[in-house]
C-alpha cells in the first residue's frame with residue numbers, strides 16, 4: 001500500500017511528487033505515456049506569467065502570482081534554465097487601452113510589478129512592435145522556461161529520493177477498499193491510501209472511474225496551435241508580446257524561447273478528441289493574422305515546425321483543487337489549463353500544505369539527495385569543453401549538428417533516474433532534434449545510442465509512446481541480402 005499514488009506525470013504531478021519526496025511517505029507516480037511531461041506540459045507557450053490577468057478571487061489568480069515568485073529559486077535549485085524575459089501587453093486602440101487599465105488595477109492589488117509606457121517607448125525596446133500599438137504595460141517578472149525540463153528535473157529528484165515512477169501504465173479502473181483505493185492499470189495493480197488525480201484532460205474520467213458516477217465537472221480539450229521559428233542571432237522580439245486578453249484567454253502571442261527560437265501562437269479551439277494534437281490550416285492562418293496585429297516583420301521563411309497542445313479546460317473557468325467530498329483521500333487537481341505551468345509550484349504547495357494539511361514528517365535536509373544538473377557542452381567555454389572531452393571522449397562526438405549536442409550528453413540523460421527511453425525523451429532532455437533539421441540527421445544516431453545504452457534491439461526503440469514505432473524490421477540481414485518485408 002502506497003501512501004500516495006499520483007496519476008499523471010505532467011508539470012502538476014511532477015511538482016506534487018517533488019514536494020512529497022521531501023517528506024516521509026511512499027509515493028508512486030503513474031502515467032500512460034512513455035515519458036514525464038508528454039501531455040499539455042509538453043506543448044504550450046512556456047511562459048511563467050506574472051499573474052495580473054486571472055479573474056479576481058479565483059485559485060488561478062492566487063496560485064499564478066505565488067507560482068511566478070517561486071520559479072526562479074526552484075529552477076536554480078534544480079539546475080534548469082529560467083529566464084526573466086519580461087513581457088508587454090499591448091493596446092492598439094482606446095477600447096484595448098481600457099482593458100490595460102483593468103489589468104493595471106489587478107496588478108496593483110496583487111503586488112505584481114508593471115510599467116505603463118507609450119507605444120513609442122515600447123517600440124524603442126522592441127523595434128518590431130507594430131506601428132499600431134499606442135500603449136503597453138510591461139511586466140518585468142514574466143519568465144520563460146522549457147516546461148518539460150522543469151518537470152523532468154523535478155521527477156528525477158523525486159525518484160532519487162524514493163518516489164517510484166511507472167510510465168506507459170494507463171489507469172484503467174479504481175475501486176474503493178477499506179483503507180483507500182485499489183488501482184488497476186494496463187500493466188499492474190496497486191493500493192493507495194490517497195490518490196492525487198493530476199491526469200490533465202482525463203482528470204474528469206479518472207474521478208468518474210473512482211466514483212462509479214458522473215464526476216460533477218467536465219474537462220474539454222482546447223487546442224492551441226503554434227509556429228516555431230528557427231534560432232536567430234537577433235530574434236524578432238526579446239520579450240513576450242501579448243495582445244490584451246479576451247474571452248478566449250490571453251490571445252495570440254509572440255514568445256522568445258530559452259534558445260532564441262520564437263513561438264507564434266496559440267489559437268484556442270474546443271475540440272472533442274482529447275488526443276488530437278494535429279495542426280490545421282485554419283488555425284495556423286488565424287495565428288498568422290493575429291500576430292500581425294502586434295508584431296511586424298515576422299520572418300515566416302524561418303518556420304522550422306508547427307505543433308499543437310491541448311488545454312485541460314474545466315466548465316467553471318477555475319482550477320479544481322480539493323479533496324473530494326464524496327471520496328475521502330481522493331484529491332482532484334483538475335482543470336489545470338493556463339496558467340497551470342506558471343502556477344504549478346504553488347499548486348503543489350497548496351495541495352500538500354492546505355489540502356493534505358501537511359501532517360507528514362519532513363526528511364532531514366542532510367539526507368535529501370539533489371540532482372546533478374546536466375552538463376550542456378554548448379554552454380561551456382572552449383577550455384572547459386577540452387577538459388570534459390579529455391575525461392570522456394564521448395563529449396567530443398557531436399550527434400546533433402544543429403544544436404551541437406554530443407554523444408556524452410545523450411548517454412548521460414539516458415542513464416539518469418527517470419532517464420530518457422525514447423527519441424523524444426532524449427530530445428526533451430538534451431536537445432537533438434530541436435534545431436533546424438528537426439532530427440533529420442541525428443534521429444537514427446539517437447536510436448543507435450538508445451538501443452546500446454538500454455541493451456535492447458533498435459526495433460524496440462520508440463519515438464515517444466509505445467505506439468510510435470520507428471523501425472519495423474531490418475531491411476538487410478547483415479549479409480547484404482534484404483530481409484523479409486512480409
Ligand SMILES: Cc1cc2nc3c(=O)[nH]c(=O)nc-3n(C[C@H](O)[C@H](O)[C@H](O)COP(=O)(O)OP(=O)(O)OC[C@H]3O[C@@H](n4cnc5c(N)ncnc54)[C@H](O)[C@@H]3O)c2cc1C
Pocket residue numbers: 007008009010011012013030031032033037038039040041042043044045046047048049169170171172198199200201202203206222223224225266308309310311312336337338339340341342343
Ligand atoms: C496551447 C497551450 C498553451 C499554454 N501556455 C501556457 C503558458 O504559457 N503558461 C502557463 O502557465 N500555462 C500554459 N498552458 C497551460 C499548461 O500547459 C497546463 O496548465 C499544464 O501543462 C497542465 O499540466 P498537468 O500536469 O496538469 O497536465 P498534463 O501535462 O496534461 O499531464 C497529465 C498527465 O496525465 C496523464 N494521464 C492522463 N490519463 C491517464 C491515465 N488514465 N493513466 C495514467 N496517466 C494518465 C497524461 O499522460 C499526462 O502526462 C498552456 C496550455 C496549452 C495547451
